[in-house]
Amino acid sequence: MTQPEAPDFHPAATWTRPVWLLAALLATLASLGPFAIDTYLPAFEGIAQGLATTPVHLQQTLSGYLLGFSVMMLFHGALSDSFGRRPVVFVGLAVFALASVVCATAGHVGVLIAGRVLQGMSCGAGIVVGRAIVRDLFAAVHAQKLMSQITLFFGVAPAIAPIIGGWLFDWFGWRSIFWFLALVASAVLVLAARTLPETLPPERRQPFTPLALSRGYWQVVSDKRFLLLTLAAGVPFNAMFVFILSAPMLLGHHLHLAPTQFFWLFCWGISGIMGGAWASGRLAGKISREKQVRWGFGILLAVSLANTLYHYxxxxxxxxxxxxxxxxxxxxxxxxxxxxxxxxxxxxARLGMASSLQACLASLSNAIVAGVIAPIAMASVAGLAFVSFLLAFAGWACWKGYRIDVRRGQRAAV
Incomplete structure (x- = not known):
């Protein structure tokens, strides 16, 4: 027995433009964070030379960015629940543009690190608030289609970011990368100001007080179904992400590919994500969410298990x-x-806060895989395949736990 879905409705009263335009805008907001990582990676060596610093110190620009991103991820949604969606998006974009200017003009690695921390703290607003906007505007089938379109557009950023960063570095030097990011954030800010509606009316906003916030956070994190669903979505992503994290070892050491051939892994992985997002949108309204999730996990488990058995x-x-x-x-x-x-x-009533905590827990699982699991698994292709299967299985187990709890609640309500 499936859980009843919220009734569908047409969002014409609040969004009159083509839905693909909203999907592209929200995907751009969500892509700003990953884009800010991937764009400057090709210039690492040039930045180190330009600032006369060591690779160890330069690595802190990435660590600081991820730290700022993770910390503020907890608060973007709560802020949008209290002050509205538009102000949080606008402030996030403005701060990101300012932080990019700080990075572009940095004369010392310490200043660059500070700018990167500020970038990380601001760019998560697009990811968190964008999801809340989708659910503010749409229900059921429309929401799933829009979320799928966002994922489809979102998949483009990791593919083109290193290419753009490499071109800018070769043509204009490493500082041009951060000037470019400042320009992108400013352009998106102007576009959002002209097109993005405020989707959270004043009567639905939450008080921004320590007591109200603490109660809200506790309500969300203490909900067993929320935690199970969050893990069911976040952990299986790492079944693919572990290969991306291990790309230098997997492709260079195990498969003996040249660095210029690494793009095959990234392009194929991104193509898979975009294909799945397209399929999700096409299936919206034709089959239930629960059935579509079962199909997705069926593909995950079958492929990762076959991959493990083959490589052993x-x-x-x-x-x-x-x-x-x-x-x-x-x-x-x-x-x-x-x-x-x-x-x-x-x-x-707490869409922003729920989105914040979901994104934060997903980032935490990514960090654990990147810092602990991937370094152990990358010793062999079979080890990577086995870990990928375990991560897929763990996500499926969380989904099954959620469905068991739903059925238990339905029986108790009869």
Whole structure:
């Protein structure tokens, strides 16, 4: 028995432009964070030379960015629940543009680190608030279609960011990358100011007081179904992400590919995510969310298990190592929009806060995989495949736990 969905409605009263335009705008807001990471990576060596610093010190520009991103991720949604969606988006974009200028004009690595921290603290607003806006405007089928379109557009950023960063570095030097980011944030700010509606009316806003916030956070994090759903969406992403994190070892050491050939893994993985997002949008309204999630997990588990069995029995090839990554990405992005909407539906009065905590927990799982699991698993292709299967299985187990709890609640209500 499936959980009843919220009634669908047409959002013409609050969004009169083409829905794809809203999807592109929200995807751009969500992509700003990953884009700010991937764009400057090709210039690492040039930045180190330009600022006369060491790679160890320069690495702190990435660590500081991720730290600021993770900390503020907890607060963007709560702020939008209290002050509205538009102000949080606008302030986030303005601060990001200012931080990019700080980075572009930095004469010392300490200033660059400070600018990167500020970038990280501001860019998460787009990811968190964008999800809340989707649920403010749409219900059921429309929300799933829009979330799928956002994922589809979102997949483009990781593919083009390193290319743009490399071009800018070669043509104009490393500072041009941060000037470019400042320009992008400013352009998106102008576009958002002209087109993005305020989707949270004053009567639905929450008080911004320590007591109200603490009660809200506790209400969300103590909800078992929220935690299970959040893990069901966030943990399986790492079944693909572990291969991306291990790319230098996987592609360079195990598969003996040149750095110029690394793009095959990234392009195929991104293609899988975009394909799954497209399939999710096409299936919206035709099958239930729960059935679509089962299909997504079915693909994840089948591919990751077959990948594990093959690589423990047979030597790895470029084809055998890269093909499963895209298929795993397909399965994850097929289920992710549905599970994300189920997460937000748990707290309709606290959409921003729920989105914040979901994003924060997902970032935490990514950090654990990046810092602990991937370094251990990357010793062999078979080890990576096995860890990928375990992560997919863990996500499926959380989903099953959620469904069991729902059925238990339905029986108790009879």
């Amino acid at each position: 029995a047979m030597p790895a090839t470029v084809f055998s190592a890269i093909l499963p990554v895209g298929l795993i990405g397909f399965g994850w992005s097929m289920l992710a929009p549905c599970v994300t909407l189920l997460v937000l539906d748990r707290f309709p």
